[in-house]
Structure formats: C-alpha cells, structure tokens
Amino acid sequence: MRQTEILAEVSNDKQTLVAMVEQDDRVVYLYIYPREDLRDRFPRMRGCWVRNLSPAPPEDDTQAMQLGLPPMLAAEYCRSVDAEAPLDPADIQILWNESDDGAALWYQGLLLAVIPGWSLYIDHSVSYSAACIQQNPLTFPLGSASTNRQYAQADKTRQFWRDWQHEDHNPWPKIQRNFISCYEQRVGPAVKYYAIDQGSWPPMAISQHEDEENYYFFTLGMSIRPMPQIELLFNDDAENHRRIELAFAVGKEYVDEANAVQMASALSEYAQLPWNTLSWLGEGHTLLSPVAPLGYEGHIISAALGASRGAWALPRCYGDPVNLLWASPIFASELAYAQSRPNGGYELVAMLLENGVRGEFAPRSSVVA
Incomplete structure (x- = not known):
C-alpha cells in the first residue's frame, strides 16, 4: 500500500x-x-x-x-x-x-x-x-x-x-463609504478614523464622531464576514443575525476625548472575537475588557440599548441586514448575574433599560443587588 x-x-x-x-x-x-x-x-x-x-x-x-x-x-x-x-x-x-x-x-x-x-x-x-x-x-x-x-x-x-x-473589484471603498455616510447622517461628521485590521484582511476600522453631548465610535468592516455558528443556531433566520457592527458612546461631561478613545478601544478587540474564537456575538452577550471604565468589568452588547435613538438602518452587506450592537459597560456583579442563568444577558438588558441606562455611557450604580 x-x-x-x-x-x-x-x-x-x-x-x-x-x-x-x-x-x-x-x-x-x-x-x-x-x-x-x-x-x-x-x-x-x-x-x-x-x-x-x-x-x-x-x-x-x-x-x-x-x-x-x-x-x-x-x-x-x-x-x-x-x-x-x-x-x-x-x-x-x-x-x-x-x-x-x-x-x-x-x-x-x-x-x-x-x-x-x-x-x-x-x-x-x-x-x-x-x-x-x-x-x-x-x-x-x-x-x-x-x-x-x-x-x-x-x-x-x-x-x-x-x-x-482583484483590485479593480475591491468592495472595501464602497462599503467604507456607505457605513461612514450612514453614521454621519445619525450623529454628525466623522472626525477621526482608526484602522483596526493590522493590515490583514478583512479591512476593519473605527469611525469617531461627536455632537455637543457625546463622543461616538462605530466599527465598520465586521459585517463583511458572517459570524461562525449562526447558520446552525438560527437556521432559516440566519441572515438576520450573522452580520453585525459595534458602537460605543460616552458623554462629554464625564471624560475628555483621550479617555473616550481609550474606552472605545475595546471595540477593536471585540471586532475580531467571533473569528478568533469561532463564536458569535449577539443581543445580551457579555464580554470582559481591561479597558472598561474604572470600576467596571467589561461590556454587555445590545441593540435595545441604542433604541432610544430610533432604528438604525445600516447598509446591507452581501444582501444581509446588519445589526448595530451598542457596548455598554457593566459591573462585576452584573456580569456574574448575566452569566449565572440561561437568559441572563437578556434579563440584564431589561434591568438596565428599566433603570434608565441607554447606549451612551454615563457613570451609574449597579442594577444588581
């Protein structure tokens, strides 16, 4: 043989x-x-x-x-x-x-x-x-x-x-332009742009915006790839869950621009997470981060937390809708609560909303006793 x-x-x-x-x-x-x-x-x-x-x-x-x-x-x-x-x-x-x-x-x-x-x-x-x-x-x-x-x-x-x-067919310039334009229509002109792909494919970036009250940070490029596991978990509804972008916002009355940028740097790690770990990100998921605001353990990501600004109709990517999930800092007690029960993340989002927490970060107390 x-x-x-x-x-x-x-x-x-x-x-x-x-x-x-x-x-x-x-x-x-x-x-x-x-x-x-x-x-x-x-x-x-x-x-x-x-x-x-x-x-x-x-x-x-x-x-x-x-x-x-x-x-x-x-x-x-x-x-x-x-x-x-x-x-x-x-x-x-x-x-x-x-x-x-x-x-x-x-x-x-x-x-x-x-x-x-x-x-x-x-x-x-x-x-x-x-x-x-x-x-x-x-x-x-x-x-x-x-x-x-x-x-x-x-x-x-x-x-x-x-x-x-093929450089002549490179989709990135159009994707980049469409997403930044969408963000600008909602929160004003982009003021800074940070590449977060380390020069590798796919291109990814964070677009920084601001208005009179808040600094805003949005990823673009995450949605080029569908996330792992989604086809199995959501079957015929997979197209509504497999592509996302992330957002973070913080009030100007609490931090200066440098601190805001430092906090938002968590998005650059989260943007790679699904493919680095063969996992996925969705409503109510919790994440640890060393750059969370002082006293906080990490973030919960949620579209519902950004709903107070109305529906975000991001550009479709490869025919699929793209979901915008807001990263909101959470305490260790809240993280433990969310991870201790099957639907803990959804429950925590509901508790945050009941206590007036929205997409824009502001100092607060824990909603978990």
Missing part, C-alpha cells in the same frame, strides 16, 4: 483551523482539524470522502475502519464503481468560507467536496462529495447549485474571494 500523502494543507484566515487533502492508493479525503489549543472545544476532526482510487467495494469498508484507515465508499453510493484518477496537487484549490469555519475543495475548476462550517459545532461529521450519488454514513451527495444549497454557497464563496483578490 502506498503511504498516505498530504496533497494540500491550508489554514483559515485566523489560523484556528486547517484544511487538508490526503490520498493513498485507495482513496482521497478532505479534512478540517482545529489548532491544538482549540481541540478541547472541537475534539473531532471533520472528514469528507472525495473519491475512490481503487474499485469501489461492494459493502461498507469496515476493514479499513478497524485498521484505522480512511474507508473507501461502497459501490452503491458511488458515481463510478471503477477506480478514479488520483489528484494532482498542482490542480487543487481549497477555499475557506466567509465565516472562516468551513472549506470547499476545487480541482481543475470543478467543485469536488464541501465541509460546511456548521458541521464543526455538532457531534457528528457532515460533508458533501461530488462523487457521491446517495446519502450514506460517510458523506452526502453534492449535486449541483440548483439542487444543493452547499454547492450554491461554495460558488458564491469563490466569487466572493475573486472580488477581494
């Missing part, structure tokens, strides 16, 4: 996951596995059978599994029962999805396999292969763009990356 060969190995954008294509003289597989420090959260490698390189066995390849080898796919599930050609590493392209947690294998311009991002967060592996024609324990049929959402999404992802790789 020929020794297993790694044909391609590609990390995702945040280096949290690695996609790998392996083949021996029997079979080809696509795998996704986590970075070592994430293996407690994601202990199982995700695998997708791609094709058999030897004639398909008539039954499930239990012998290979007993020997700890990747199994071939049984003949009844295969597009071809004959041996297919091995892959040439030079013709392989692995593309990570926009949320940075799933990958697609393209070969000579054709889509061969997909491991969707949401499969990382369930207790069994789910994958799709072009060489599969019937559901089985190893994989699902990939079908076509008209019959399978995973195929259609992989096509969209390939175009997404093409746009970002």
